[in-house]
Amino acid sequence: MIWIELNKTSEKPIYQQIYVRVKEQILLGELAEGERLPSSRVLATTLNVSRSVILEAYDQLIAEGYIKSKQGAGTFVESGISLEGFPSGVLPPVSVKTIDSKNNPKSIKNNLIDFRSGVPCLKKFPRKKWGSIGKDVYENIEASLFGYSSPEGSEQLRNVLSTYLDRTRGINCHPNQIIITSGATQAFTLLAKLLVKSNSEVLIEDPVTKEIPEIFIERGAKITPISVDEFGMQTERLTTKRKACIIFVTPSHQFPLGGILPIQRRIQLINFAKKTNSYIIEDDYDSEFRYSGHPVSSIQGLCPERVIYIGTFSKILSPSLRIGYLILPNSLVEEVKNLKRYTDYHSPTIEQVILARFIKDGHLEKHIVKMRKLYNKKRAFLIKCLKNEFGDLVTILGASTGIHLVGQFNIKFSTKILDEIKLNGVNIFPVENHALVKGHHNNKLIFGYGNLTEEELEQGIKRLRNVIEAEIAKKY
Ligand SMILES: Cc1ncc(COP(=O)(O)O)c(C=O)c1O
Incomplete structure (x- = not known):
């Protein structure tokens, strides 16, 4: 080759x-x-x-x-x-x-096929609508909005968000509790600065997006992994000898394994947070794309004083916008505003105003409906390809929501095999990359499908099969 x-x-x-x-x-x-x-x-x-x-x-x-x-x-x-x-x-x-x-x-199809997770279909960004609202906003907003604004972000955006989130995510908040951030990533960083004192404990579901524990570690936190099963964090394992300060979860769609945290575990989580005086960070990054029934409600709606909710527009619109938000208990709002001010003063105002109009005029919800249909089709096609190529050798996990799923195989994906897969034109990562406790997830691959065409999905799975088949043949 x-x-x-x-x-x-x-x-x-x-x-x-x-x-x-x-x-x-x-x-x-x-x-x-x-x-x-x-x-x-x-x-x-x-x-x-x-x-x-x-x-x-x-x-x-x-x-x-x-x-x-x-x-x-x-x-x-x-x-x-x-x-x-x-x-x-x-x-x-x-x-x-x-x-x-x-x-x-x-x-043979030629391009490198990238199954990296978390990338929405970039070709379907609603350019026309966004562009026409953008043109109007740039031409007509009052000149003061080209100046410095306040750290919490556009009032218009926070107002429409609070109504939208109440309706779609069961979120209970006043616009004053919302702070617009540069993506969810900045929200994690601000919270780490606010809540982590040297040696404080952060309980994090395991596996988890790799960068998230790193942000807390950088502030001196001691990380305690809490393992995840098919329903998300195993809350019966929550325990702390110290004064825990943060419990991090993705309850609506566990990243990367895909579980949805049942109500019993949500209650267990809240009770633990109350008992230990901790905050729950609820990272809700892509649950708008749920393929059966409706998106599950937030934990924030159950206990607004103990839950810090984080949302992002990276998956439902585009990561390049760098717009996310924090919904805080009232007691934390002023301190986070100050931290945001010291970090970058505020997020860009004009994009926030465009987004506010985009949501208010109903385009966001239409876009989500359209994208959900598209992703559902890609998801079904990907599952079909995986089943066609691997049959019983693959088990599909966490496919009910979002823009990625996990395939569990009966081989371990060493760096050597992953390099071989890449040499054969496929970029893909194992769940193991996101594991805090190593050694349990190297038989699982994460298939991000949002930004791939059906042709690429089919070709990518075929290429993967060629490598895996060769690996299995070597073993016997
Ligand atoms: C679990 C999780 N939360 C949030 C995000 C979104 O980050 P951002 O809003 O900074 O793009 C990601 C990115 O992939 C993620 O994996």
């Missing part, structure tokens, strides 16, 4: 990029001694470059002794060239082509 990444905007000539990449693969041992390279004609067609460019690269490789051409038989890798410790990664990944020298390369 030969794997070539071309950057057509690079100043480096194309022949040189091909030459460097083939050379690198030979030195790394990825192209084995004696392996046959695709013919110049086939490679030219696959990479969509002229044949003379390929001949130029091959000539250079022949001249330097990396490959040899045998009359009438083809071009082959020379022997004795693999170099231990040779550093890889020469070219930036812009367009990725994979060519299987044994099969007809024309039948």
